[in-house]
Amino acid sequence: MADLHTPDALLVKNYVEGNEAALATLIRRHESKIYGFIYSKIADRDISNDIFQDTFIKVIKTLKGNSYNEEGKFLPWVMRISHNLIVDHFRKTKKMPMYRETEEFSIFSIMSDDSLTIEGKMIVDQVELDLKKLVEELPEDQKEVLVMRMYQDMSFKEISEITGVSINTALGRMRYALMNLRKIIDKHQIILTN
Amino acid sequence: MAKIYSKKALASKDLKPNKEVVSFILNYSQALTVVKVQEKSFEIIAN
The missing domain is CATH 1.10.10.10 (Winged helix-like DNA-binding domain superfamily/Winged helix DNA-binding domain)
Incomplete structure (x- = not known):
């Protein structure tokens, strides 16, 4: 597939110009790394899904508002957004990340x-x-x-x-x-x- | 030689968000239009 070889910066440019499929490619390409990063901090599938979703809502709003200017650094930029949302999450719940023994998680x-x-x-x-x-x-x-x-x-x-x-x-x-x-x-x- | 005890297991490569989440993001993206008027930006969600 041609998608595999298209650089992130070009996909971002295509998406900003209205190609919705470019976003799907970007998500497919980076979802494991971003979700894995969030899950490594949160250790809860549902909350990680929420933060993953909020991350991309921010990404979409920024890209559609033409406020993105970090070409070529798409992944670090998205990771930074998710990192900030993780910090917000812990600030809200006022607890530090911790791995607890539960029924589903050992x-x-x-x-x-x-x-x-x-x-x-x-x-x-x-x-x-x-x-x-x-x-x-x-x-x-x-x-x-x-x-x-x-x-x-x-x-x-x-x-x-x-x-x-x-x-x-x-x-x-x-x-x-x-x-x-x-x-x-x-x-x-x-x-x-x- | 120093022993390395850290396993790269915390961020497993197999972890992926739910399909519903990805689908929601893609639908949200299709529905959203951001219009900039002077200094202000307006978000319009199409049903």
Whole structure:
């Protein structure tokens, strides 16, 4: 399909000029990354769907109002919108992102592969779980950068674009996140090894 | 060598929004017209 090779910037231009199919292509191309990003923070399918929908309503209004001027950076721009909506969501509900054990969602479903039961694997899983708990102790701004960098494999450039801070600030937050993690580990004399 | 314990599992590639959500967005896009008059912009939703 020709759609696969059309750059985002051209699809955005086509959409602004009235080609509705271009939006469908953009959504199809990026839905996993955007929805996955939202879900990684929210951990609730329904709320993630709501935020995904609100994100694209903003995108549509901006594009149709001819207020978009970031050609070639469509995905970081959309991710930034969804990031802001996620922040709004937590501000509204006044709670920090947290992974809770529920009937539909088990923390182990994202931490381990159930088919592997060897001892070494169990230890690695335990270390990962402990590390996650430690990461939860970090200040929000540092945790955000660390999770995006280490768990979502984003570059510092992408992180800075999504969070709206400079690359140096993002690097600084990563550095402090690691220093604080070491401090917590030392303080509680936790052994992370296998 | 430092061990890497972080799995890239938080943002799974398989996660996708509901079809209804995508369909709503596309219908909303078709129905919406934004008209700019001087400094103000008006949103018109066609039924």
